[in-house]
Amino acid sequence: MSLRTKWALGLGLLVAVCIGLASVAANAYIGSELRDEVDEFLWQRSATAERVVRGVPGIANGGRPGRPGTQIRAGEFAQFDSVTQAINVGGEILIGEGDVTLPVDAADIAVAKNGGMAVLRDVTIDHVSYRMITIPVVDNVALQVARDVTATNAVLRGVRQRLFIVGLFGSVVAALVGWFGAGQAVRPVRRIAAAAEGVADTLDLSAPLAVKGNDEVAQLATSFNTMMEALQQSRDQQHRLVMDASHELRTPLTSLRTNIELLERGIPNGEVRDRILGNASSELIELTSLVNELVGLATDPHVAKASPTTVDLATVAAAAVERGEQRHHRQISLHVEDPEVVKASLDGIERALNNLIDNAAKFSPSDSPIDVTVNGFTINVRDYGPGIPEADIDFVFDRFYRSAEARSVKGSGLGLAIVRQIAEEHGGVTSARNHPDGGAIVSFSVSG
Numbered sequence: 029m030s031l032r033t034k035w036a037l038g039l040g041l042l043v044a045v046c047i048g049l050a051s052v053a054a055n056a057y058i059g060s061e062l063r064d065e066v067d068e069f070l071w072q073r074s075a076t077a078e079r080v081v082r083g084v085p086g087i088a089n090g091g092r093p094g095r096p097g098t099q100i101r102a103g104e105f106a107q108f109d110s111v112t113q114a115i116n117v118g119g120e121i122l123i124g125e126g127d128v129t130l131p132v133d134a135a136d137i138a139v140a141k142n143g144g145m146a147v148l149r150d151v152t153i154d155h156v157s158y159r160m161i162t163i164p165v166v167d168n169v170a171l172q173v174a175r176d177v178t179a180t181n182a183v184l185r186g187v188r189q190r191l192f193i194v195g196l197f198g199s200v201v202a203a204l205v206g207w208f209g210a211g212q213a214v215r216p217v218r219r220i221a222a223a224a225e226g227v228a229d230t231l232d233l234s235a236p237l238a239v240k241g242n243d244e245v246a247q248l249a250t251s252f253n254t255m256m257e258a259l260q261q262s263r264d265q266q267h268r269l270v271m272d273a274s275h276e277l278r279t280p281l282t283s284l285r286t287n288i289e290l291l292e293r294g295i296p297n298g299e300v301r302d303r304i305l306g307n308a309s310s311e312l313i314e315l316t317s318l319v320n321e322l323v324g325l326a327t328d329p330h331v332a333k334a335s336p337t338t339v340d341l342a343t344v345a346a347a348a349v350e351r352g353e354q355r356h357h358r359q360i361s362l363h364v365e366d367p368e369v370v371k372a373s374l375d376g377i378e379r380a381l382n383n384l385i386d387n388a389a390k391f392s393p394s395d396s397p398i399d400v401t402v403n404g405f406t407i408n409v410r411d412y413g414p415g416i417p418e419a420d421i422d423f424v425f426d427r428f429y430r431s432a433e434a435r436s437v438k439g440s441g442l443g444l445a446i447v448r449q450i451a452e453e454h455g456g457v458t459s460a461r462n463h464p465d466g467g468a469i470v471s472f473s474v475s476g
């Protein structure tokens with residue numbers, strides 16, 4: 029069942045229930061009002077008839093047999109719009125007018141006998157509905173007054189029929205309104221569904237949806253466009269990564285193949301063989317580093333955020349400085365200024381800092397120091413090399429970007445790109461600038 033159909037049926041059912049409850053309440057109220065009107069009529073007629081009965085000679089004590097005055101008719105006892113009769117404790121009709129005889133039961137006899145509370149009830153005589161009241165008059169005598177309620181019941185039936193028709197009509201109208209309203213409401217959703225199916229069929233992520241208004245459906249369309257843009261950007265980055273990686277991998281693989289072919293031919297000279305093996309080993313090391321960096325870049329960025337831990341930036345920096353000194357055999361100084369403790373990926377922060385230190389060691393003289401500074405949520409790494417050409421500063425964090433001066437230095441061009449990815453995963457930024465006294469300062473920060 030479609031959403032449009034569910035909406036229409038739901039709205040129609042809701043209106044039907046509301047109208048049904050209102051109809052029941054209205055019918056009960058109208059019925060109660062009509063019943064009260066009939067009861068008020070019976071009380072008035074019974075009061076008039078009671079005065080007549082009290083004036084009839086010999087009516088006291090129920091007109092026992094042998095006493096005069098029983099079975100006497102009174103001309104003003106009954107009226108055309110009601111049926112009236114007086115009964116004794118034996119259920120005998122003492123006074124009666126009209127062609128209708130009212131039923132007498134134990135409750136009526138009890139009223140005549142005990143002079144108790146009046147009794148109001150519905151009775152049926154010859155398939156005609158009456159409303160009847162029985163009241164005590166004198167000792168052992170009760171008065172019964174009844175009114176034909178056929179017209180009243182007909183009015184109630186007419187009210188019920190009209191309420192049913194109104195309810196049915198209202199439900200149908202509500203269902204139609206819900207059908208057309210749902211059609212208008214789900215039309216943008218259908219456009220989004222059609223766009224998603226089109227993307228699945230054509231893999232084209234470049235066609236955004238038109239957004240109208242600012243309601244929830246418009247927000248859904250905006251979110252869909254944002255998702256499409258993110259997917260397009262991700263696919264572009266993936267394509268660029270594959271193209272760049274294939275280009276970067278080709279060089280060490282070609283060199284390895286050449287060296288292996290030379291070894292297969294059999295090189296008798298030990299010195300040449302050693303040089304070829306050294307080159308092969310160096311290319312393997314570079315290829316391994318490149319593959320590791322590619323894997324790091326291809327890792328889902330949400331993985332780094334999945335299990336954050338408490339990271340003391342000063343402690344992490346001290347450990348990275350110690351590793352860097354052992355790896356590069358040079359002096360690396362650490363300066364700590366107002367360090368912070370953050371919730372972050374420990375592996376990510378360590379890797380970013382290691383890449384900055386490796387980058388500084390790569391582009392500075394082997395006998396020059398490296399300065400690492402922790403300032404709040406920012407870590408700066410300064411080298412004492414030639415610095416970064418001004419034309420290249422804005423691109424040093426791009427994947428596989430290598431300036432003309434850096435192409436003679438071994439490396440994949442991915443180290444600083446990984447630093448930027450890690451910083452962005454942690455809500456931070458990266459920056460690069462030249463120091464006024466020489467060398468470059470490359471930094472990354474994380475969000476507190």
